[in-house]
Amino acid sequence: MCGRYAASRRPEDLAGIFEIDKWEPEETLEPDFNVAPTKEVYAVLDRPLKDADDQRPVRQLRRLKWGLVPSWAKSPEGGARMINARAETVHEKPSYRRAFAARRCILPADGYYEWVTGRQERDLEVEGRKKRPRKQPYFVLPADGSVFAMAGLYEFWRDRTLPDDHPQAWWATCSVITAEAERTPLAVAPAEGPHALADIHPRMPLMLTPDRWDTWLDPSRADADDLRELLAPPPAGLMRAYPVSTAVSNVRNNGPELLKELEGPEEGTLF
Numbered sequence: 001m002c003g004r005y006a007a008s009r010r011p012e013d014l015a016g017i018f019e020i021d022k023w024e025p026e027e028t029l030e031p032d033f034n035v036a037p038t039k040e041v042y043a044v045l046d047r048p049l050k051d052a053d054d055q056r057p058v059r060q061l062r063r064l065k066w067g068l069v070p071s072w073a074k075s076p077e078g079g080a081r082m083i084n085a086r087a088e089t090v091h092e093k094p095s096y097r098r099a100f101a102a103r104r105c106i107l108p109a110d111g112y113y114e115w116v117t118g119r120q121e122r123d124l125e126v127e128g129r130k131k132r133p134r135k136q137p138y139f140v141l142p143a144d145g146s147v148f149a150m151a152g153l154y155e156f157w158r159d160r161t162l163p164d165d166h167p168q169a170w171w172a173t174c175s176v177i178t179a180e181a182e183r184t185p186l187a188v189a190p191a192e193g194p195h196a197l198a199d200i201h202p203r204m205p206l207m208l209t210p211d212r213w214d215t216w217l218d219p220s221r222a223d224a225d226d227l228r229e230l231l232a233p234p235p236a237g238l239m240r241a242y243p244v245s246t247a248v249s250n251v252r253n254n255g256p257e258l259l260k261e262l263e264g265p266e267e268g269t270l271f
Contacts, residue, residue, distance in 0.1 A: 001084050002150070002176045002205040004248070005112040006033045006139070006259060007041060009147065011061055014108055017147055018044045018213065023061035034254045035109075037083045041066050043154060043174055045105040046217040057219055062154075064105075068175035069157040070095045076157055076171055085153060087179040087206055087231040091224045096175065099153035101222045106208060107152040107176060110259070111141025113248055114201045116194065136193075136265045137248050138200050142207075143187035143240040151177040151206040151216060151231070179206045179233055188240035192264045197239060209234050 008031035011023055035041060043064045046057035068082040085096045115135035142148055157171040181197040181204040189195045197204050208216055208230075215221065216230050242261040247253045 001114075001178055001201065001203045002112050003037065003083065004251075005035045005148075005150075005205075006110040007031070007035050007108060008033060008110055008256070009108060011042070014042060014044070014061055014147075018061070018106065018108070019059055020044065020061045021059045022049065027063050029063060031256075032254065033110075033256055033258045034248055034251055035066070036251045037067050039066055040064065041107060041174065043105040043107055043152060044213075044217065045103075045154060046219055059217070062172065064154055064172045064174040066175075067173055068095065068099070068153060068155050069171055069173045071098070071155055071157055073157060076159075076173075082175055084178045084203075085175045087151075087177050090153070090177060090231070091228055096153055097224075099155050099175075100227065101224065102219055103154045104216055104219075104227075105152045105154045105174060106213060106217065107150040107174065109148040109150055109205075111139050111148050112150075112205055113137050113139055113244070114204075115249070116200050134246070135249070137244050137246060138190075138194065138241045139244045139259060139261075140197065140200070140204070140239055140241045142238055144238075148205075149208045149210075149213065151208050153177065177206045177231070178203045179231065180204075182233065182236055182239065184236035186240055187237045188242075190242050190264070193243060194241060197241065200241060206231060207234050207238070209238075 011028055040063045043062050046059055048055040049058050069076045090096045090100050115137050117135050152174050154174040159169055162169040181202055183196050183198045185195055194200045212230055243265050248258045
């Protein structure tokens with residue numbers, strides 16, 4: 001799954017990486033090292049500009065709220081639970097299939113966090129003790145330091161209780177597509193700990209390599225079978241993972257220190 005990630009790149013940097021044609025400086029987000037569901041995040045998408053005479057798609061950098069709200073939803077309350085869409089079923093699930101066909105995006109990140117229950121804590125659970133497991137967080141990112149381009153979907157939801165000109169009349173939301181975690185060895189693995197992403201968690205965000213960006217974002221491509229080919233996992237051996245402080249487990253903590261690599265898992269959270 002993907003329940004937390006880091007996104008510190010500036011919009012001008014993302015504009016260069018993704019060849020963005022349109023972004024509004026007033027919509028700039030501060031670097032976020034602990035992105036959690038319901039926060040606003042950057043999304044790259046191809047879409048005609050609103051009220052423009054030319055309705056050809058334009059590559060845009062937009063702010064979306066993480067937690068997808070389908071256009072047909074009666075309320076936005078379920079958005080916080082719809083942060084992930086499974087690659088295996090995204091084409092058929094009512095909440096995602098329309099967006100999958102027409103509203104795909106890329107969610108840029110530095111990498112994502114995932115938690116592992118330490119061996120000592122798991123042993124206590126096996127013994128039937130009630131102690132709450134203490135989990136060790138890991139940060140997962142491209143081994144070459146490039147942007148982590150997560151496949152995503154976006155939707156628009158209209159709040160019918162508000163007038164058309166109200167600034168909150170429309171909600172723009174998104175979801176991260178996840179796939180089975182890689183079982184092949186990490187490009188760079190911690191000396192003590194997991195050696196594959198599947199050792200950390202059975203799911204991971206679907207990463208799109210640059211050769212897939214244009215095709216994924218193209219709204220004219222709407223055939224489900226054709227699009228499903230783009231959900232194939234990227235080549236193996238592109239990722240690294242390392243342990244970080246358990247401070248990231250508290251969403252109130254936010255800063256570059258959360259990305260600091262630890263020499264090993266924290267005490268009591270040994271892998």
